[in-house]
Structure formats: C-alpha cells, structure tokens
Amino acid sequence: MESRHRRVQRLVGAAYLGIPVLLLVAVAGIATTGPAAAWIGCVVPVALLAVGVVLWRRHRYLPRWWAGVAGLFGGLAGLTVTLFPLAVGVWWPAILALPALIVGTVAGLALARAADRALLVPFVPELAGTPYELVFRLRGVPLAAVLVGADTITIQSHPVPRSEQQVRTYPLSKITGTYEFSLSGVERLRFPIAVSHAVASEGPAVILQADGEDWVLPTNQAGVLIDVLTERREV
Numbered sequence: 001m002e003s004r005h006r007r008v009q010r011l012v013g014a015a016y017l018g019i020p021v022l023l024l025v026a027v028a029g030i031a032t033t034g035p036a037a038a039w040i041g042c043v044v045p046v047a048l049l050a051v052g053v054v055l056w057r058r059h060r061y062l063p064r065w066w067a068g069v070a071g072l073f074g075g076l077a078g079l080t081v082t083l084f085p086l087a088v089g090v091w092w093p094a095i096l097a098l099p100a101l102i103v104g105t106v107a108g109l110a111l112a113r114a115a116d117r118a119l120l121v122p123f124v125p126e127l128a129g130t131p132y133e134l135v136f137r138l139r140g141v142p143l144a145a146v147l148v149g150a151d152t153i154t155i156q157s158h159p160v161p162r163s164e165q166q167v168r169t170y171p172l173s174k175i176t177g178t179y180e181f182s183l184s185g186v187e188r189l190r191f192p193i194a195v196s197h198a199v200a201s202e203g204p205a206v207i208l209q210a211d212g213e214d215w216v217l218p219t220n221q222a223g224v225l226i227d228v229l230t231e232r233r234e235v
Contacts, residue, residue, distance in 0.1 A: 013056065067109055074108025079101045
C-alpha cells in the first residue's frame with residue numbers, strides 16, 4: 001500500500017507542481033533570448049506554481065479535483081509556451097496556440113487519469129484505511145458519483161454542483177443502514193437531490209439510509225462501497 005501511495009503522489013505532484021516548473025523553465029529559456037523586460041513573463045509560471053503548491057496540499061487526497069486542475073494547468077502551460085515568444089519578437093509559435101492548448105489539456109488529463117488508476121486499480125480493501133476520498137460512479141446516472149471521505153459521504157449529481165439541490169453530504173456517523181440488493185431494471189429511481197436523465201438498469205445497487213433519508217445507489221461496486229463505508233465508520 002505504501003508503494004501505491006508513493007506512485008499516486010508522484011503523479012499528482014507531477015500535475016500540480018511539475019507542470020508549473022516545466023513552464024517556468026520554458027519561459028525562462030525564452031526570456032533569455034529577449035530584452036530584460038521579457039523576464040517579467042516568469043511571473044505567470046511562478047504564480048501558477050504557487051497556486052499549485054496550495055492546491056496540492058488541499059487536493060492530494062481528493063481525486064475528484066485532479067482531472068480539473070491537471071487539465072487546466074496543462075492547457076495554460078501549452079497556451080503560455082506558444083504565446084510568450086511574442087514578447088521576444090518571435091510570432092510563429094502563436095500559430096500553434098490552439099493545438100498547444102489542446103495537447104496541454106490532454107496531457108494534464110492523462111496525468112490525472114494515471115494517478116486515479118494508480119490509486120484504484122486494482123481496488124484493494126486496504127484503501128478503506130487510507131485518507132483518500134474514494135469515488136464510486138453511479139450506473140445509469142451520467143456525471144453522478146458517491147464520494148466517500150475519511151469521515152463523510154457525499155452524493156452529487158454533477159462533478160461541480162451548481163446548487164445545494166445537486167449535492168448531499170452526511171457525516172459517516174449519520175449512516176443508519178447499508179444494504180446490497182439487485183435492480184431488475186424496471187424500477188423508477190428516486191433521489192433526495194436533483195438528478196437528470198437517471199435511467200434504471202439491471203445490476204447491483206446499495207440502499208443507503210442516512211439522517212432520515214433513503215437512497216438507492218446503482219453501482220457495479222455495491223459490495224465494495226458497503227465494505228468501505230463499514231470500515232471507515234468503525235475507525
């Protein structure tokens with residue numbers, strides 16, 4: 001488990017800290033070919049690195065943020081590398097700004113995806129004893145997910161909830177029951193939060209009772225979700 005943790009954190013660090021450092025090196029290299037004023041451009045990667053350090057400390061155990069931040073940093077890096085040469089009188093890289101933006105974003109997302117896979121594949125019971133927030137996707141409900149933290153469980157209908165109606169969070173101590181069962185695919189799914197385009201499908205699911213509310217959570221990892229909740233509630 002320790003080796004997996006180190007591998008995950010190396011990948012997360014590469015996204016949050018490595019991308020800004022590489023951008024700083026690239027911008028500094030370009031600045032050396034121009035006037036002294038061009039060095040002001042280093043403010044951008046330095047600021048990005050400072051933000052990366054702050055976010056890395058906050059997000060290192062929160063996989064739900066990795067893709068967004070890594071994609072943003074990668075895209076900004078690609079855009080900056082192609083546009084900054086204008087400051088030293090070189091215009092042709094600007095033609096590649098859009099492709100560089102796309103490539104940078106994809107590279108950042110790939111880093112985040114690699115970190116996510118390094119954490120979860122293969123899924124082992126020992127993950128329940130780690131500080132990582134574990135993400136379980138809901139079958140038939142696009143974009144929705146169950147996020148199990150160290151002491152809370154969050155159910156959200158969108159990766160970035162826009163209102164309180166799209167997310168619900170409970171302390172693990174408020175969970176009064178978890179039961180695994182199978183859906184036939186003809187049931188009408190109901191959720192205490194606003195969920196759009198929910199489609200019932202045949203397969204395993206979890207009944208979750210928390211703080212007086214009942215949830216039917218269709219997930220192919222029903223047994224694992226219950227095991228994780230049981231383990232973390234006992235800690």
